[in-house]
Amino acid sequence: MSVDSAAAAAGAYALADDRPVRFLVLADGHFGPMTSKTANACIRYSPDRVVGVVDSVTAGRTTEQVLGFGGAIPVVATLEEGLALGPTAVLVGIAPAGGQLPQPWRETIAAAARRGLDVWSGLHYFLSDDPMLADAAAAGGARILDLRRPPADLVVSTGRVRDVASTVILTVGSDCNIGKMTTQLQLRDAMRARGQRVAFAPTGQTGILVEGWGIGVDAVVADFIGGAAERLTLQGATQGDIVLVEGQGSIVHPSYSGVTYGLLHGSLPHAMVLCHQPSRTTIYRNDWVPIPPLKDLITLHEAVAAPLRPAPVIAIGLNTFDLSDEDARAAVERAQDETGLPATDPVRFDPAPLVDAITRFHEARIAARG
Amino acid sequence: MSVDSAAAAAGAYALADDRPVRFLVLADGHFGPMTSKTANACIRYSPDRVVGVVDSVTAGRTTEQVLGFGGAIPVVATLEEGLALGPTAVLVGIAPAGGQLPQPWRETIAAAARRGLDVWSGLHYFLSDDPMLADAAAAGGARILDLRRPPADLVVSTGRVRDVASTVILTVGSDCNIGKMTTQLQLRDAMRARGQRVAFAPTGQTGILVEGWGIGVDAVVADFIGGAAERLTLQGATQGDIVLVEGQGSIVHPSYSGVTYGLLHGSLPHAMVLCHQPSRTTIYRNDWVPIPPLKDLITLHEAVAAPLRPAPVIAIGLNTFDLSDEDARAAVERAQDETGLPATDPVRFDPAPLVDAITRFHEARIAARG
Structure with missing residues (x-):
């Protein structure tokens, strides 16, 4: 999977690509029907792209058991266990009120990026602007994709x-x-x-x-x-x-x-x-x-x-x-x-x-x- | 006049100071009752801080004649004429729809900054992020104050x-x-x-x-x-x-x-x-x-x-x-x-x-x- 860089810079993402993406969804402590909206929609509408979910609370179950859909996608307790499932990217699977990144997640995301996994995020807090994460991605040859970064050329609406x-x-x-x-x-x-x-x-x-x-x-x-x-x-x-x-x-x-x-x-x-x-x-x-x-x-x-x-x-x-x-x-x-x-x-x-x-x-x- | 830099970074401006500020208001081609809202409010509520207005269209008149208030503050045709009035700062006096900076204004603002005048702006387009203007301000020992830059620590409202x-x-x-x-x-x-x-x-x-x-x-x-x-x-x-x-x-x-x-x-x-x-x-x-x-x-x-x-x-x-x-x-x-x-x-x-x-x-x- 590649994202056209010009389109990405403009906030328009072209996700279609020949290479398959395999997401490991990060939702530690927040995986559930009401608490992991981004993760859940990805699992419901693109289950083929999800290899696993990291959540220490529901680890050992499947997404079907936790959410009621998603089939046999496993929930694992740690990033290390998740890596064994062969992901190509991690997906930040929650969007907390205010958009700030919980501090423990920064460490996990940096570790994933250092291992070469692309990082997909929908948070207000732009991960690619975080020097520690940017350094980790550079070290691992990974990309950070901030889905929420808006286009630079917006204007007011006029009907x-x-x-x-x-x-x-x-x-x-x-x-x-x-x-x-x-x-x-x-x-x-x-x-x-x-x-x-x-x-x-x-x-x-x-x-x-x-x-x-x-x-x-x-x-x-x-x-x-x-x-x-x-x-x-x-x-x-x-x-x-x-x-x-x-x-x-x-x-x-x-x-x-x-x-x-x-x-x-x-x-x-x-x-x-x-x-x-x-x-x-x-x-x-x-x-x-x-x-x-x-x-x-x-x-x-x-x-x-x-x-x-x-x-x-x-x-x-x-x-x-x-x-x-x-x-x-x-x-x-x-x-x-x-x-x-x-x-x-x-x-x-x-x-x-x-x-x-x-x-x-x-x-x-x-x-x-x- | 000085602006506390921490407060400025947070978007909260403490304008009170012992040194008087003397604004030259930039409103070329847009000075009038309906078109220069920022300039007009400054002239109405802080006339003592305004030494003149630059507008080639109404040059030669006073603010009182153009707006109906502001007394004898003169309107001049060019930045050069305005400098003779002894300003300490220029104020970008209009806020166009969409907030973009008209290109000819960039040149005028850069010229003012190079002459050592602080630049005050309420535009969406942050002047301090513009390399040309930042360079001009550095060269002139001037400051650029973007009044619209929001605090970095905002959260959602909760009643x-x-x-x-x-x-x-x-x-x-x-x-x-x-x-x-x-x-x-x-x-x-x-x-x-x-x-x-x-x-x-x-x-x-x-x-x-x-x-x-x-x-x-x-x-x-x-x-x-x-x-x-x-x-x-x-x-x-x-x-x-x-x-x-x-x-x-x-x-x-x-x-x-x-x-x-x-x-x-x-x-x-x-x-x-x-x-x-x-x-x-x-x-x-x-x-x-x-x-x-x-x-x-x-x-x-x-x-x-x-x-x-x-x-x-x-x-x-x-x-x-x-x-x-x-x-x-x-x-x-x-x-x-x-x-x-x-x-x-x-x-x-x-x-x-x-x-x-x-x-x-x-x-x-x-x-x-x-």
């Missing part, structure tokens, strides 16, 4: 996406870390299986890792959030009649709402899919903020979109991973009853209700354009 | 401002470049004249220049917009019973709304003052976006604040600089009638209606806390 013919669908959420990327990837795969020409526009390090291009919109200079979203949407429109833009955060999240909001006004979606985890009642790590009812969230999203480009919420994507099958089905029915919209958990169940809603919306929009 | 006792007031707007900073500075001065203990929390390069501390929230990494706003509000609360947070952009501005929204959710105001320019009907440089009616803007702002901390809009600040006295008075009355709130132009008229509204709100809040 240019209004010129494209494609239908733009944005996932929004009642909270962060709730399935906005996963929903779009499930929809992408289901729509491609139907023969639809669809593009996924990645806005975070994990999506970039899965798709091979994108911009981490939370890592750009704040004035350019909208401009990054605009560029991603325009790029997606060259690849699909329907562009599925990866949402970020929530417009009611006290830490990340600025990014969420700028992404909404930069991508100017024609319609939105609202993602929610029924078991949550307050915002993740901010229990002083109650999650509003779904109907109120729909009203709020439609109200803030309207002054620039009116966009309805047309479906609900639920994340029911922590519910029984019976409770999950009840949650889907309750969401449908509460909102009057199609709903499902697109990972646990058939994503068809969401695919149908988007397809109907797209076809009606095309028909209205004549 | 910590809920712990402070001070009343937090944020200006919001129907558009960018409409008077959100100016309104707060007029209120600051009027409240201080009444003996109230009030702080102004600067969120942009011009406010930082005027007040002597602050963070340019549009220049931070996007994930930290809220965290920067939180830090500024906490800092302001150490200085005032009432904290006037400088607003940025607009939640209906297609380029800047993400910053505006993150600032709102990071500062968590108790109440908002809505700023508007009656003569505008569409968003600045984005005429595809109509400015919603004031009542709709109030509803929208209160709706997006409510999930985190309910905050009413309690007054309207108008910018009537381009209206006749008669039309300005009519605009104030119309805004009052439309919204049922106190309104005035706090620059043109007595800011008392806004000061009274904030004072009443603050006193009622203190009384309710017991």
Whole structure:
């Protein structure tokens, strides 16, 4: 695997290559369904590229046993054990709040780089700017790839996406870390299986890792959030009649709402899919903020979109991973009853209700354009 | 004048010093009421520190003649003429969309630095990172101060401002470049004249220049917009019973709304003052976006604040600089009638209606806390 260096410098990664990449995922102490988002998406959507996970807590189990997917990929306790699995690269598999690199990880990453393994990272903290890691990589002949490093030539958004013919669908959420990327990837795969020409526009390090291009919109200079979203949407429109833009955060999240909001006004979606985890009642790590009812969230999203480009919420994507099958089905029915919209958990169940809603919306929009 | 270098590195500028600074403001081709925001605020709020303005278009006039304030400060055509006025520093007096430095300005700034003048800049483009300018400054023994360079240790916001006792007031707007900073500075001065203990929390390069501390929230990494706003509000609360947070952009501005929204959710105001320019009907440089009616803007702002901390809009600040006295008075009355709130132009008229509204709100809040 090689990354075109000019594209990498611009923040656009072309991951396709003849040489296979074999990731050893670093997630020590944090490997689990809710704590290793980057690792989990890579394991779910690119399991062939993962040879193992380092986590001393769950060592001895498989990713299937820890996450419920990923098959027999082993979890090992140490970097040394992981090296025996034949990786070509390590992947920093978590993205802690604030993006700082836990100090013990620096040592592990440096050791891997000295052994010649490339280092892939989606952290805010750019590993290639860390002299110790840069020295280790140089010593080992390894590369450090910071997926979140933004393009150097971003500009502010100016509504240019209004010129494209494609239908733009944005996932929004009642909270962060709730399935906005996963929903779009499930929809992408289901729509491609139907023969639809669809593009996924990645806005975070994990999506970039899965798709091979994108911009981490939370890592750009704040004035350019909208401009990054605009560029991603325009790029997606060259690849699909329907562009599925990866949402970020929530417009009611006290830490990340600025990014969420700028992404909404930069991508100017024609319609939105609202993602929610029924078991949550307050915002993740901010229990002083109650999650509003779904109907109120729909009203709020439609109200803030309207002054620039009116966009309805047309479906609900639920994340029911922590519910029984019976409770999950009840949650889907309750969401449908509460909102009057199609709903499902697109990972646990058939994503068809969401695919149908988007397809109907797209076809009606095309028909209205004549 | 000296800037504490550690504070400067952290983005917090301590401008107070025994040595007087004498600015020559660079605004060539852009000096005017609507085009040189940074220059204008410096001239309005620190006229004693400005010896002249360079602008070949309005050269020969005074700032009073061009802007309507600033007295007899002369506008000259060239840097050479300006040097005769005895400046100690040049101030880059405009902040173009996107923050890029116009190429001819680089030459002028380098020439000034080579002559030993310090360079103050609020641009996104950090002048101290420009090798040509850094070399020129080194050659002239001058310093380059990038007011927008953010602190290196920002974190995400987590609602910590809920712990402070001070009343937090944020200006919001129907558009960018409409008077959100100016309104707060007029209120600051009027409240201080009444003996109230009030702080102004600067969120942009011009406010930082005027007040002597602050963070340019549009220049931070996007994930930290809220965290920067939180830090500024906490800092302001150490200085005032009432904290006037400088607003940025607009939640209906297609380029800047993400910053505006993150600032709102990071500062968590108790109440908002809505700023508007009656003569505008569409968003600045984005005429595809109509400015919603004031009542709709109030509803929208209160709706997006409510999930985190309910905050009413309690007054309207108008910018009537381009209206006749008669039309300005009519605009104030119309805004009052439309919204049922106190309104005035706090620059043109007595800011008392806004000061009274904030004072009443603050006193009622203190009384309710017991």
